[in-house]
Amino acid sequence: MGNTLRSALHDTTRGTTSATGATGTTSTNRTNRPTFIAFIAALAALTLTLAGCGSSTAKSSGDANKLTVAISSAVSTLSVNQEAGSANYQLAALYQEGLTGVDGTGKVIPALATSWKSSDNKSWVFTLRKNVKLHDGSTLTADDIVYAINVARDSKKSPGLSVYWPNYVQSAEKTGDDQITITLSSPHSDFPIQVSNVAGLFVTSKKFFDEAGSNYGSSKKLIVGTGPYKVTEFDPSSHVTLTKFKDYWGKNNGPQTVRVDFVTEDSTRQLAFTSGKVDVSFNVPVTSVAQWKTDGGSTTAYSDRSYYGLTFDPNVAPFNDIHVRKAVSYAVDKKAIVSGILKGYSEVATGIDSPEQLAGWTGNDASEASKQTAKLPAISYNLKKAKAELKQSSQPNGFTATLTYPTGYAQVGKASLAIAQTLKELGITLNVKEIPLEQWLSEIGNGKQGVGWMIYNPTTPQPNEITSWLLAAGGSGTNPANWNNAEVAAETEKVGTLEEESDKLALVLKSTTTALNEDIYSPIYWGKSVVATAKGVKLAKIGTYWLGTNWAADFSKNA
Secondary structure, eight states, rough: OOTTTTTTTOOOOOOOOOOOOOOSSOOOOOOOOOHHHHHHSSSBTOOOOOOOOOOOOOOOSSOOOOOOOOOSOSSOSSTTTOOHHHHHHHHHHHOOOOOOOEEETTEEEEESSEEEOOSSSEEEEEOOSOOOOOOTTTTTOHHHHHHHHHHHHHTOOTTTTTGSSSTTEEEEEEEEETEEEEEEESSSSTTGGGGGGTTTOOOOOOHHHHGGGGEEETTTTTTOOOOSSEEEEETTTEEEEEOOOOOOOOOSSSSSSSEEEOOOOHHHHHHHHHSSSSSSSSSSGGGGGGGGGTTTTTEEEEEEEEEEEEEOOOTTTTTTTTHHHHHHHHHHHHIIIIIIIIOOEEESSSSSSOOOHHHHGGTTTTHHHHHHTTOOOOOOOOHHHHHHHHHHHTTTTEEEEEEETTTTOHHHHHHHHHHHHHHGTTTTTEEEEEHHHHHHHHTOSSSOOOOEEEEEEEOOOOOOHHHHHTTSOOSSSSTTTTTOHHHHHHHHGGGGGGGHHHHHHHHHHHHHHHHTTTTEEEEEEEEEEEEETTTTTOOOOOOGGGGGGGGGGGGGEEO
């Protein structure tokens, strides 16, 4: 789902992730449904595509300097400004940069800015790296970066990225030959992550922006950036090819050439891998990992911090009755879904944000974050309690409802059917329906669905990326439940203004507790992603933030 709600959904969103999908502000004035949907799309999972269905693959060679990778999504543009799905972000990590970046642990690190500072968390001064070359041979300037920021903030020019630039960002201006200053209306201690290439900034030159016009990011005008790789081919129906940029300011120990094939069908991608046409495959289905371990190949799983759970709209009958919501939640056998359907490639969710996501507020200690999330009041499977809750509800004899899931999320479909089977014992008929991703995204938070899936794969190391959206003020399409709770909304807005990480964690856990007690969100599992590598291909390291780095450099291949 991975391209699901980078989706959501960015699927692992595209999540919507372009639900994909897009990512993580802590204090944003979110007042319209289109903005929410755009963001979700950006966060969507890694298995779907909103445009195109590539299936052709190149024959992998024994050349140690060429790496061929297959992914489960196609991209219609290389511009994350336009299409902010998981696959778009993963590709852009190789060819475009922001002022900051992240390392494999999620730590914010220098990129086009060598350092940054603020005395009040409102006025942020970034010192720029000197003599940075772009792929077209020109030299990057402070004016170029300011222009890129303003383009990213423009909802018309950057529908995929503008959600990362909330209303509290007042201005960005050049304040020296190698310095820019970004001014906020209120203090936000976590702001530097917002200007990274895992969030809201992908830099090119003003000249290239203007020359490319509507062809920016297309196959007609190959995108220009400052990253370790330069785009040399792009066919939205099949692949993108990149070569090492010889004038890159940093180090790049990756292969000379990287080709990424878009293979959206799992079976086709598996055949390409097992037949030796590709060296690496992302998005290995967790339901069939064993089938990919052939001919000396191997698979590696890692936590992708994705969230899968049910969302209840308390404004839609019969889910406006808390007893109905709890009856359904008690009937979800999370452990059976994780062990049976997902083959153990996930973790039962006890909250919304995974321990790996919250670890940024616990000294990068996921085990400590896990202790905190374990205390949250998420409902566990108990059929006796489910029946008791339904008996107290306005629908004691049961009811009929529909639960949809997006095409490409087979595991979610299987989980939906398992939930429906259990609900039959309560007299509840749950009609499970698979629908196209586009339709599914358009229906999120539309005020007509009483129950739905929320699939969300965060891309930034901002610990409350998911809850900053799910717990925001509702009622106007700004959270998928259309849930109005003034206290929780205020707490959600306040998090970004706090200094102490322990205070931020405590406040997010407090708000999450309220949402779980009211059973607005019913967490089911936190997901994992699996990467397959062919015989002779080594993967040096992998981690939850790995795909936001120069991931190609972590592969080595025998000749």
